[in-house]
Amino acid sequence: MGLLRRDLLLAARRSSDVVSVLFFFIIAASLFPLGVGADPALLRAVAPGVLWVAALLSTMLSLGRLFAADLADGTLEQMLLSPQPLVMTVAIKTLAHWLVSGVPLVFLAPVLGLQFDLAGREIAVLTVSLLLGTPVLSLIGAIGAALTLGVRGGNVLVAVLVLPLYIPVLIFGAGAVTASAAGLNAQAGLSLVGAMLALSVVFAPYAAAAALRIAME
């Protein structure tokens, strides 16, 4: 709990990092109407995918924050040495990452959904799918961040490693919104995203902890 408070406090003190990632999300999503044209029907069709891809990219951009600062000032080494299991430490740090960079996306998405002319139902589904999906992004991202910790060119490398692993979340998250727009039941997609959340909550911290140990040895 202390660790969670510390991580959130650190993020609050360096709020410009957090805010710039959020603005990246907004700007990236706003570029698409300018690029593909402002036809409302077209925008409605591409909105789920565009917003999800923007969420993927902005989560990925913020992954560097997860361990890098702690590595730089030596805190991470102390965390590895501390009696608390590393898996718990990783899980709490990932939770803090999600609270800082995932939850704001969930709140921003409905506003951006309005820009894309989505109806109320789709916006609701989009919000729920992001609420379920963004923690998965943080959890899988933690593995990538731990693997590329302190590696030269790590920022680009983390994209190459993590984005392919994000594909299932993207497919079902955006798929749920598309399904509800087509008048189908969105529950199937949402359930699958929820299943991925359950799986990654259990397994991803272990993989990330193993990767951290390898990075620090």
Next chain:
Amino acid sequence: MSKINWFKYSSPPAFYPLAGKMIPWFSIAAALLIAVGLYISFFVAPTDFQQGEAYRIIFVHVPAAWMSMFIYLIMAGYAALGLGLNARLSAMMASALAPTGAMFTFLALLTGSLWGKPMWGAWWVWDARLTSELILLFLYIGYIALQSAIDDRRRASRASAVFALVGVVNVPIIYFSVKWWNTLHQGASISMTKAPAMAHTMLLGMLMMALGFWMYSIAVVLMRVRCVILEREREAEWIRGEGK
């Protein structure tokens, strides 16, 4: 029958000469099998009544696609061994397998798109199989990129092993997600499962090619692992004797 101590060959100094002795045999087997397979596929196998002669690319396409997936599994297996037992040679085998696997994945995609153009009228469709094969290529590239980005050899092989294992957990998830996603959209999906029942000679040709690709992969991977051994063990005493 004297008992052979197989574990002896898990040490690079013992494996290096053994691999050197095995390479010619696997190379010859690969050349023979691929030659026979190509002969069958070009001259013996009948012309397909729907697709004409263009279908013959199947003899390269399908074995390459098989290999791309098998090699990933084997690579992940070696990676797990290297990570779990801290076995140097397993880690080296995993890194030697990756480029061959990536090559077969690319070959499968390339032949697929060459085949797709005359048959479907498109170089690329977002079909389930194509997409999951593409993601497999991304995973190989990620593995190779991670390994080459880390200078410390030991850390490089251990970190990429974790990535390979995360990837192998994800492969079924990716495969099914792509498959279900595709059925939602209903694209042009002509898949192997719907292919017309195959003539025996076609199947034979394909098996020959697949076996030939196996032999080729083994030969090439052994060659590459010898290079990797030399590179990583260059400080070791036994290599000086090997060079003479």
